[in-house]
Amino acid sequence: MSLDIFLDDQELISRIQKLKKERNAVILAHSYERPEIQDIADYVGDSLELSRLAAKTDADVIVFCSVHFMAETAKILSPQKTVLLPAAEAGCPLADMITPTQLAIKKAEHPNAAVVAYVNCSAEIKAMADVCCTSANAVQVVDAMPQDEILFVPDQHLGRWVQTQTDKKIILWAGCCPTHQRMKVKDILDLKQQYPDAEVIVHPESNKDICDLANAILSTSQMLRYCQASESKTFVICTEMGMLHRLRTAMPDKTFLQPSKGLICPNMKMTQLEDVYESLKELQHPIEIPEPIRIKALQALNGMLAAVPLK
Ligand code: SF4
Numbered sequence: 001m002s003l004d005i006f007l008d009d010q011e012l013i014s015r016i017q018k019l020k021k022e023r024n025a026v027i028l029a030h031s032y033e034r035p036e037i038q039d040i041a042d043y044v045g046d047s048l049e050l051s052r053l054a055a056k057t058d059a060d061v062i063v064f065c066s067v068h069f070m071a072e073t074a075k076i077l078s079p080q081k082t083v084l085l086p087a088a089e090a091g092c093p094l095a096d097m098i099t100p101t102q103l104a105i106k107k108a109e110h111p112n113a114a115v116v117a118y119v120n121c122s123a124e125i126k127a128m129a130d131v132c133c134t135s136a137n138a139v140q141v142v143d144a145m146p147q148d149e150i151l152f153v154p155d156q157h158l159g160r161w162v163q164t165q166t167d168k169k170i171i172l173w174a175g176c177c178p179t180h181q182r183m184k185v186k187d188i189l190d191l192k193q194q195y196p197d198a199e200v201i202v203h204p205e206s207n208k209d210i211c212d213l214a215n216a217i218l219s220t221s222q223m224l225r226y227c228q229a230s231e232s233k234t235f236v237i238c239t240e241m242g243m244l245h246r247l248r249t250a251m252p253d254k255t256f257l258q259p260s261k262g263l264i265c266p267n268m269k270m271t272q273l274e275d276v277y278e279s280l281k282e283l284q285h286p287i288e289i290p291e292p293i294r295i296k297a298l299q300a301l302n303g304m305l306a307a308v309p310l311k
Contacts, residue, residue: 012273013040019280025061027276028054030070031220032242032268037065040276044246046221047119048134051077063279065271067092068287072123075287076297086275088285090267092120094205097175098154100124106151110171113149116142117300120177121154123289127296129153131303135204136219139165144307161204161211179240179265180205187259188213191236198257199232203239210238220246227251240265 007015017040020027028050029041038044043053047070054062055077062083064071069092071085103125107115117129118138126132133141139162142150150168152159154175163170183206192198192213201223202214211217218226220243227235227247234255237244241263247256278284289297 007277009036009273012277016040016273016277016280019277020063023061023280023283024059025063025280026054026057026059027063028065028074030066030242030268031246032240032265033065033271034242034269035245036273037271037276038242038245038249040273041065046134046136046219047073049221050074054078054081054083061280061283063276065276066090067095067267069095069120069122071287072289073119073126073301075289076123076126076294076301079289079291079294082283083287084279084283085285085287086279087270087272090270092267094155094175094177095121095125098125098173100128103128103153106153106171106173110149110151112147113151113171114145114147115151115153116145117153118155118158119301123293123297125153126300127293129300131307132300133304134219136222137304137308138162138204140308141304142166142168142170155205157206157208157211158204160208161217177205177265179263180210180238181207182263183207183210183238183260185209185213188236188238191257191259195234195236195255195257197232198234198236198255199230200236201226201238206238214238223247224250227254227256239263240268242268 027041029038029044051074054074062081064074067090071083075083115129117125117132119132119134142162143166151171153173156172156174159170159172199215200213202211202217204217236257241258244256
């Protein structure tokens with residue numbers, strides 16, 4: 001660890017900005033990142049939004065402040081660019097709940113099913129899928145598949161929610177996001193009692209009993225647009241707490257509440273200003289994907305974009 005890591009935040013931010021110019025880099029941050037990371041980012045968004053932005057920019061270096069599978073997705077779409085994950089150990093427990101061997105066994109059990117992979121999975125799993133989806137377009141992607149049976153991986157809650165919206169038979173994988181599992185019905189009901197006019201906005205990675213309380217079930221990018229368009233002034237936001245910073249920054253005149261204390265994804269909070277600085281200074285930690293896997297994973301991502309073009 002270098003000594004200049006003990007710089008104060010202002011000095012770190014100014015060095016980050018200087019290095020960013022020198023490297024022709026762009027900084028992307030997921031909506032669940034720490035507030036100070038969101039504030040220094042060029043763009044804040046959800047994983048696919050950011051990966052597509054990364055593919056479009058003229059930057060040579062993409063500093064992707066998030067978790068491993070998201071930086072990987074950017075690399076799949078932009079192989080010629082240097083994609084850096086500032087906190088090398090930032091993974092995703094949901095993405096780790098499926099391995100290529102496990103998926104191969106399940107695919108053999110359901111030879112007629114199309115594999116639809118939520119983007120929250122590794123490049124290897126994407127490469128084995130027929131198509132990818134996000135939480136924003138999962139229903140449309142599933143409906144666009146010619147098969148009647150869908151093996152939906154790895155998030156069981158998103159898959160269960162998709163099942164309520166489609167006639168296709170969804171075969172669920174037993175994965176889940178540990179952060180979204182922590183929400184409690186009682187905490188939401190307590191807030192609703194205190195703020196009866198508040199709308200309850202729920203991410204589809206949440207349990208069914210939480211989804212049952214929702215005014216709207218939305219991805220993080222949809223949440224932003226929904227709250228901007230809504231006439232409501234108060235919202236109970238049922239997802240990782242970083243999203244509140246994004247919503248409050250975009251809509252300072254509205255009130256955003258979180259139902260359960262400590263709804264934090266520890267992996268999303270690993271990236272600190274020091275990591276971004278070191279990442280730009282030393283070009284660490286670059287994402288590498290074997291080309292045969294990248295090409296197949298790209299086909300699954302492109303299949304999604306062909307089925308449901310992103311706006
Ligand atoms: Fe993974 Fe859940 Fe964290 Fe997202 S919030 S990175 S799905 S563990």
